[in-house]
Amino acid sequence: MAMRSWLAGATVVALLGAGACGSPATKPLFKTDPRLPAPETAAFDPAGVGDPYFPTAGNGGYDVSSYDLKLRYDPATGRLDGTAAITATTARDLTDFHLDLHALPATKADVDGTAAATRHDGDELVVTPVAPLTAGQTFVATIAYGGTPSPIEDRRFGSGGFFRTRDGAIAMGEPASASTWFPVNDHPRDKAHYTIEVTVPDGLAAISNGVPSGQSSQGGWTSWRWEVTAPMAPYLAMLAIGKYRVVTSEHDGKPVVSVVADTVRGDDAQTALARTPEITDFLAQWFGPYPFDAYGGVVVDDERVDEALETQTRPVYPASTFRRGPDTVTVAHELAHQWFGDSVSLTRWRDIWLNEGFATYAEWLWQEHEGTSTVRERFDRLYRNPDNRIWSVPPGDPGRGGLFSDSVYQRGAMTLQALRDQVGDDAFLTILRTWATTHRDGNATTGDFTALAEKVAGRSLAGFFDAWLFQTGRPQL
Ligand SMILES: [Zn+2]
Structure with a gap:
């Protein structure tokens, strides 16, 4: 949506x-x-x-x-x-x-x-x-x-x-x-x-x-x-x-x-x-x-x-x-x-950021391609505002009423960019493509995604994902 x-x-x-x-x-x-x-x-x-x-x-x-x-x-x-x-x-x-x-x-x-x-x-x-x-x-x-x-x-x-x-x-x-x-x-x-x-x-x-x-x-x-x-x-x-x-x-x-x-x-x-x-x-x-x-x-x-x-x-x-x-x-x-x-x-509606965060990230990629704004600019603009409502809603568990909240879209997309910064472009691309291939025609959860990211990165990202997806408050960069 x-x-x-x-x-x-x-x-x-x-x-x-x-x-x-x-x-x-x-x-x-x-x-x-x-x-x-x-x-x-x-x-x-x-x-x-x-x-x-x-x-x-x-x-x-x-x-x-x-x-x-x-x-x-x-x-x-x-x-x-x-x-x-x-x-x-x-x-x-x-x-x-x-x-x-x-x-x-x-x-x-x-x-x-x-x-x-x-x-x-x-x-x-x-x-x-x-x-x-x-x-x-x-x-x-x-x-x-x-x-x-x-x-x-x-x-x-x-x-x-x-x-x-x-x-x-x-x-x-x-x-x-x-x-x-x-x-x-x-x-x-x-x-x-x-x-x-x-x-x-x-x-x-x-x-x-x-x-x-x-x-x-x-x-x-x-x-x-x-x-x-x-x-x-x-x-x-x-x-x-x-x-x-x-x-x-x-x-x-x-x-x-x-x-x-x-x-x-x-x-x-x-x-x-x-x-x-x-x-x-x-x-x-x-x-x-x-x-x-x-x-x-x-x-x-x-x-x-x-x-x-x-x-x-x-x-x-x-x-x-x-x-x-x-x-x-x-x-x-x-x-x-x-x-x-x-x-x-x-697999469950709680994981809606897997849909909307990714689709919003795709908007940023497309805008960068079109020369409107870069992904980095989109991320920075949102991150700069400590009062943004997205910091009070964890996108990984936004509540039934928060299913389509800004956090799910924007903080969801920011989570992907922050992940890219953590693991580098090559690993990030591998994560995205492996995600789409492994679960093609199927169903998946946030846990499946974080496990894949950790596997590709070769290290634990538990604290990272917890801060971005499950906690209130603006994550440290
Ligand atoms: Zn959508």
């Missing part, structure tokens, strides 16, 4: 999530952090993965490998009808399992082709197959559902998820949004492949993530198909339905899908989007190869979207991002997230 401090004072409608979460981790979560129990020892909860900041986000007991979504949306009525075929594997014996589904009634469910019972418990959809599932069993749950979607409202994060627009709909939001348009294990810990087919009236576009895989029309309706071949965290799924200008090109043999709302005036949005391949290539020099098989961006024009979001392969930008020119800094931020956040995803 783009840096919130740019929108000082605005009632941020940045999108939240309500989440529910994923599946058991396959490795210890917190190698160097004894302050929280590893998830293996946490009690099993069918209605949450046990994320310390969002205990009810996601669900326990299984891991999804793919979602096959078929959706039909009628902008005239605001009604969404869908079928989700969810392939998952159990981590334990289960007599029932939960999916997260917000405000949309399920009308029918089966598990491996046999009808299953469902009941709604708030935003949890509880599915009970006729026979219990056994540990290690792979199954396909098919859920038919339909109704009028509504966003998730959160006092802290605003509203997120699916909302109706003048000519269609937009679905996006962090930390959660997916459960407003499909049944899902809604936590970044449970990443999966997706096929997404969206049927809308002829003349409207239906944009989502990944590789475009065809369109077909019948009876006044057009189906748009998208394939997400690399695992994706649920909050990174997006949907934009409406009148859009869609330009498809190619870069490195991969599709680039650039999408701008019809109502956006001037060329600045398109001009900024057109630099996506160039900016991605620049970032790849720092972070290693771009991790996905498609590129792009979507510029939406609705006042309720006032923050960009790094939705996988296809970030969403509000029209306001480009109102004062082709702002490529925000584009660099969201593209950096493709490595940090999207390919290497969070």
Whole structure:
């Protein structure tokens, strides 16, 4: 997500999530952090993965490998009808399992082709197959559902998820949004492949993530198909339905899908989007190869979207991002997230600096490349101010309410520059690239990062990371 401090004072409608979460981790979560129990020892909860900041986000007991979504949306009525075929594997014996589904009634469910019972418990959809599932069993749950979607409202994060627009709909939001348009294990810990087919009236576009895989029309309706071949965290799924200008090109043999709302005036949005391949290539020099098989961006024009979001392969930008020119800094931020956040995803929301600190650092790298300011200048300017609020919030544990605080972004980025000063350019580059490679398509924690940095540096950095990530007060240089 783009840096919130740019929108000082605005009632941020940045999108939240309500989440529910994923599946058991396959490795210890917190190698160097004894302050929280590893998830293996946490009690099993069918209605949450046990994320310390969002205990009810996601669900326990299984891991999804793919979602096959078929959706039909009628902008005239605001009604969404869908079928989700969810392939998952159990981590334990289960007599029932939960999916997260917000405000949309399920009308029918089966598990491996046999009808299953469902009941709604708030935003949890509880599915009970006729026979219990056994540990290690792979199954396909098919859920038919339909109704009028509504966003998730959160006092802290605003509203997120699916909302109706003048000519269609937009679905996006962090930390959660997916459960407003499909049944899902809604936590970044449970990443999966997706096929997404969206049927809308002829003349409207239906944009989502990944590789475009065809369109077909019948009876006044057009189906748009998208394939997400690399695992994706649920909050990174997006949907934009409406009148859009869609330009498809190619870069490195991969599709680039650039999408701008019809109502956006001037060329600045398109001009900024057109630099996506160039900016991605620049970032790849720092972070290693771009991790996905498609590129792009979507510029939406609705006042309720006032923050960009790094939705996988296809970030969403509000029209306001480009109102004062082709702002490529925000584009660099969201593209950096493709490595940090999207390919290497969070295991728990507390580690959000691994996303936002890295994306902010990428902004600084891009600005240096563009000749606007150097990374050193950005660091020094922030460090010089002892009264900056970032010193009172530890980015490694900012609190649920501080998830998108300035500290997470700015002090997070400063932590990387301070690390670079500690270990030198070569080791720093090795750390960044090894991080992106080792955890590509996976999940990781702050403990994983600090352990990697220490391994590359060949010495303990415990005091360094503690001061920068976990203590209040300005660290000594
Ligand atoms: Zn961000």
